[in-house]
Amino acid sequence: MFVLIIELLLLGVVLLATLYYTFLLPPRYPNNIPAVPFWVALIPFFKDVDQSDIFRRYIQQPLQTHGAVKLFFGAQWNILVHKPAYLAEIFKNEDVYQKSGNQKKIPHSVLAQFLGDNIISSHGDAWRNYQSVVKPGLQGNFDTDRIAHNALQLCELLKESQRIAGTKGVSVQELLQRYSVANCSEVILQTNLNALDSASAPINVLQSAVKREIFKPIFMNFPLLDRLPFPSRVRARQMVNRFKNELRRALVNSQKHCQASGLATLTDGLGRRMLDAKNSGMWNEKQLLDNLTVAFVAGQENPQLCMISTLYLLAMHPEAQEKLYAEIQNKQLDRTSPDPDAFQDMPFLTAVIYESLRLFPPIGQLVNRKASEDVLLGGSIAIPKGTYLGYNCYSTNRDPAAWGPTADSFEPGRWGDSMVAIQKHYRLRRARAEFISFHGGRRACLGEKFAVLQMRITLVTLIRAFSWSLDPSWVDRKTPVQTLGSFATPRPSSC
Ligand code: HEM
Numbered sequence: 001m002f003v004l005i006i007e008l009l010l011l012g013v014v015l016l017a018t019l020y021y022t023f024l025l026p027p028r029y030p031n032n033i034p035a036v037p038f039w040v041a042l043i044p045f046f047k048d049v050d051q052s053d054i055f056r057r058y059i060q061q062p063l064q065t066h067g068a069v070k071l072f073f074g075a076q077w078n079i080l081v082h083k084p085a086y087l088a089e090i091f092k093n094e095d096v097y098q099k100s101g102n103q104k105k106i107p108h109s110v111l112a113q114f115l116g117d118n119i120i121s122s123h124g125d126a127w128r129n130y131q132s133v134v135k136p137g138l139q140g141n142f143d144t145d146r147i148a149h150n151a152l153q154l155c156e157l158l159k160e161s162q163r164i165a166g167t168k169g170v171s172v173q174e175l176l177q178r179y180s181v182a183n184c185s186e187v188i189l190q191t192n193l194n195a196l197d198s199a200s201a202p203i204n205v206l207q208s209a210v211k212r213e214i215f216k217p218i219f220m221n222f223p224l225l226d227r228l229p230f231p232s233r234v235r236a237r238q239m240v241n242r243f244k245n246e247l248r249r250a251l252v253n254s255q256k257h258c259q260a261s262g263l264a265t266l267t268d269g270l271g272r273r274m275l276d277a278k279n280s281g282m283w284n285e286k287q288l289l290d291n292l293t294v295a296f297v298a299g300q301e302n303p304q305l306c307m308i309s310t311l312y313l314l315a316m317h318p319e320a321q322e323k324l325y326a327e328i329q330n331k332q333l334d335r336t337s338p339d340p341d342a343f344q345d346m347p348f349l350t351a352v353i354y355e356s357l358r359l360f361p362p363i364g365q366l367v368n369r370k371a372s373e374d375v376l377l378g379g380s381i382a383i384p385k386g387t388y389l390g391y392n393c394y395s396t397n398r399d400p401a402a403w404g405p406t407a408d409s410f411e412p413g414r415w416g417d418s419m420v421a422i423q424k425h426y427r428l429r430r431a432r433a434e435f436i437s438f439h440g441g442r443r444a445c446l447g448e449k450f451a452v453l454q455m456r457i458t459l460v461t462l463i464r465a466f467s468w469s470l471d472p473s474w475v476d477r478k479t480p481v482q483t484l485g486s487f488a489t490p491r492p493s494s495c
Contacts, residue, residue, distance in 0.1 A: 026038070026070045026072075026077055027070065027077050027384075027387075029382055029383075029384050030068075030070075030079070030377075030381045030382045030383060030384075031382070032066075032380065032381060032382075033066045033067075033068050033069055033070060033079070033381060034062045034066060034069055034070070035069065035070035035071075035072075035077075036058055036059050036062065036069050036070065036071050036072070037058070038072040040054060040058045040059070040072070041072045041073060041221045042221070044217040044221075045217060045218060051364070052364075052394065055392070055394065055395070059071070059080070059392070059395075060395060063080060063082040063392065063395055064082055064395065064399065064400070067081070067082055067083030067085075067086055067378065067381075068080060068081045068082060068083065068086060068377070068381060069082075071367075073221065073367060073390075074105065074106065074220065074221065074223060074367065075106070075221065075222050075223055075224055076105075076388065078367045078387070078388040078389060078390055079377075079381075079383060079387055079388070079389045079390075080365070080367070080389075080390055080391070080392055081377070081389060081390070081391050081392075082391070082392060082395045082396055082399065083378070083396075083399075084396055084399060084402055084432055084433040084434045084436075085378060085432075085433070086377055086378045086381075087391055087396060087433040087436060087440070088431075088432060088433040088440070089377065089378060090369065090377070090389065090391075091433060091439070091440040091441030091442075091443065091444075092441055093375075094123075094441060094442050094443065095372065096371065096372055096373060096375050097369045097370075097371060097372075097375075097389060098123040098124075098369060098370055098371075098372050099120075099121055099122060099123045099127065099368055099369055099443065100121070100123065100368060100369060100370035100388070101115070101117075101118070101120065101121020101122070101368045102115060102121065102368075103115070103116055103117045103118075103121060104121075104370075105368075105370075105388065106223040106226070108223070108226055108227050109219070109223040109226040110213070110214055110219065110226055110233060110236045110237055110240060111214055111219075111220070111223070113237060113240050114210070114214055114240045114243075114244075114293065115290065115293060115294050115297070116286060116287075116289065116290025116293065116294075117286070117287065117290050118130065118290045118291050118293070118294035119131060119134050119291055119294060119295075119446075120294055120298065120368075121294075121368055129282070129283075130287075130291055131446075133273050133274060133276075133277045133282070133283070133291075134270065134273070134274075134291065134295065134446060135446055136268065136273065137188075137268065137269060137270030137271075137272075137273045137274075138188070138270060138446045138447055138449070138450060139446075139449070140268050141340075142187050142188075142449075142450055142453055143186075143187050144337070144338055144340050144453065144457060145336065145337050146183075146186055146187050147183055147187060147453070147454055147457045147458070148335065148336055148337065148338055148457055148461065149336065150179055150182045150183055150186070150196055151179070151457055151458050151461035151462070152335065152336070152461060153179075153196055154175060154176075154179045154196070154458075154461070154462070155461060155462070155465045155466075157175050157178075157196070158170060158172070158175060158465075158466070159490065161175065162490075168471070168473075169470075169471025169473070169474065170471075172308070172311065173308065174199070176304050176307050176308060177204070177207070177208075177300075177304055178195045178196050178199065178204055179195075179196055179304075179307075179458075180300045180301075180303050180304040180307065180454075181193060181195035181196075181203060181204070181207065181300050182195045182196040183300075183303070183454055184296060184299040184300040184303070185203070185250070185296070185300075187450070187454075188269075188270050188271075188295065188299045188447075188450060189251060189269070189270055189271035189292075189295065189296070189299075190254060190258075190269040190270075190271045190272065191250045191251045191253075191254035191255075191271055192250065192254060193246075193250050202246050203243075203246055203247075203250070206239065206242055206243045206246055207243065209239050210236075210239050210240060210243050213232070213235070213236035213239055214236060214240070219233070243293070244289045244292070244293050245289075247289075247292050247293060247296055248288070248289060248292060251271050251274070251275060251292065252275065254271065255271070255272060255275055270295060274288055274291060274292055274295075275288070298445075298447060299447055299450070301362070302362035302363065302447075302451065303362075303451050303454055303455065305360070305362035306353075306356060306357060306360075306362050306451065306455060307455065307458055309356050309359070309360035309362075310352065310353065310356040310455070310459065311462070311468055312360075312470070313352075313355075313356050313359070313360075313410050314352070314463070314468055315468045315469050315470045316410070316470065317410055318469070320352065320410070320412060321463065321467065321468060323348055324348055324349060324352055324459070324463055325463050325464070325467075325491075327346055327347075327348045327349060328346075328349070328460050328463055328464050329464070331345075331346060331460075333460060335461070335464075338457060338460065340453065343453070343456045344419060345419060346419075346456070347416070347417060347418055347419050347422055348412060349456055349459060349460070350415075350419065350422055350423075350452075350456075351412035351413065351414075351415040351416070351422055352412045352459070353452060353455045353456070353459070354412075354415050354422070354426060354435075355410060355411065355412040355414070355415065356410075357435075357437040357438075358397045358398075358435055358437065359397070359398070359408075359410060360394075361393040361394060361397055361436070361437040362437070363393055363437070364392065364393055364394045365390065365391070365392045365393065365394065366390050366391060366393075367388055367389065367390025368388075368390060369388065369389045369390065370386065370387065370388050370389070371383045371384065371385055371386060371387045371389065372385065373385050391436060393436050393437060396433070396434070396436050397434070397435055397436065397437060399434060402429075402432070402434040403434070464491065465490060465491060466489055466490055466491060467489045467491055468489075469489070
């Protein structure tokens with residue numbers, strides 16, 4: 001019996017050692033950048049910690065010192081890049097550092113089933129094909145009246161929540177989600193999902209369920225587990241299919257409705273363009289569903305996160321909020337039909353949005369590029385062919401070498417005082433990859449124009465209607481994305 005136990009123990013040790021050497025030992029190359037210990041990826045399983053706490057404690061210092069580190073994430077070793085000059089090089093050399101998303105990296109995962117093969121994570125001919133459909137759908141003019149209408153409805157819903165909450169703060173997370181779903185579906189995809197009208201609209205229920213199921217840290221770090229038929233993962237897959245089909249159903253119905261009522265307004269819209277691509281045989285059914293899903297997720301989730309962070313920052317900085325309020329009052333914009341050109345002369349509003357995007361980029365970290373050949377990054381870091389690379393936007397956007405000692409502070413004034421100065425500064429920071437919230441180069445975000453426009457209308461409406469402060473009972477997190485308890489005090493003569 002004793003011998004058997006010893007043998008089993010030895011076997012266990014050999015198995016663990018094999019596992020460690022096969023998967024967990026940092027790769028030897030590149031040999032001039034450090035590796036973050038693999039167990040850092042395990043911390044979220046044992047402790048409820050803010051991701052940015054982990055980042056500050058274990059990753060930030062080596063990342064900023066060396067410009068890049070080896071990081072264990074998604075069950076493999078990757079290179080996480082921080083230094084702006086390296087990122088500028090990566091964005092420029094699109095064919096060497098090729099996009100390679102979850103559909104390639106972890107094709108069996110629930111995440112890959114959710115986002116599939118899409119415009120953001122594809123490369124080469126597939127990307128060119130997707131881009132030819134999507135880009136024109138995101139370049140035109142957007143229905144500003146519709147966004148303004150939704151923003152006013154959001155104000156009414158906030159007031160109603162506040163009436164129910166009494167003296168307690170209002171959690172704005174759920175309402176901002178419904179509001180950004182409404183804007184994305186109605187203005188970008190030209191369909192109606194009733195997200196703002198009804199909390200129990202299928203899209204709201206499905207989206208919350210999908211988010212809960214998909215982004216569980218254990219499956220994000222060890223997607224291998226998605227090969228096993230855990231009942232919760234089987235449910236997650238069903239949920240994903242229902243979500244994608246709901247988007248498709250709504251889109252097809254809206255198009256039919258428009259055709260039946262003789263409305264020809266949708267020809268250039270993204271929703272219509274995607275359906276046309278499918279109907280003409282350019283896309284198959286899966287390509288339609290995958291690109292529709294990614295357009296919805298990118299077009300809804302990122303603006304929602306940006307709204308939350310900006311309200312958080314304005315609540316933390318009442319002087320900036322009052323300065324913004326004064327600029328808005330000065331402009332006297334029409335509440336229901338704001339003139340988009342008028343925003344071109346609102347420097348503080350623009351600076352607040354850029355500064356919020358700098359400090360709290362909605363896409364904090366992404367690892368979705370793969371070296372197509374052996375390559376020297378920055379002339380010194382030897383990246384072997386097949387290595388995955390990514391960036392930490394949060395870190396690069398706060399690089400002290402680029403942004404100085406106040407890199408971590410909210411200072412909208414750093415962007416400049418006039419629109420001309422702000423836009424010049426913005427272009428420069430982007431060209432140098434010191435501000436990468438919208439990525440850069442050929443693969444820069446295609447929804448930036450819509451995102452900034454929506455942020456402008458939303459802030460103008462919400463700051464004009466309420467003064468914002470943080471609920472004192474809210475536990476502050478360094479990334480204010482989980483939930484934001486706010487006191488939204490109606491201003492006199494608000495919406
Ligand atoms: C504040 C809001 C937004 C932020 C911060 C943001 C950020 C980004 C980032 C970082 C990327 C590159 C991702 C990567 O590295 O692979 C990206 C790509 C993209 N974004 Fe956005 N995004 C926002 C809003 C939107 C909106 C509203 C849409 C509209 C559907 C959109 C559509 C896209 C598309 C289509 C791409 C892929 C571009 C390509 O690879 O050709 N984004 N976005």
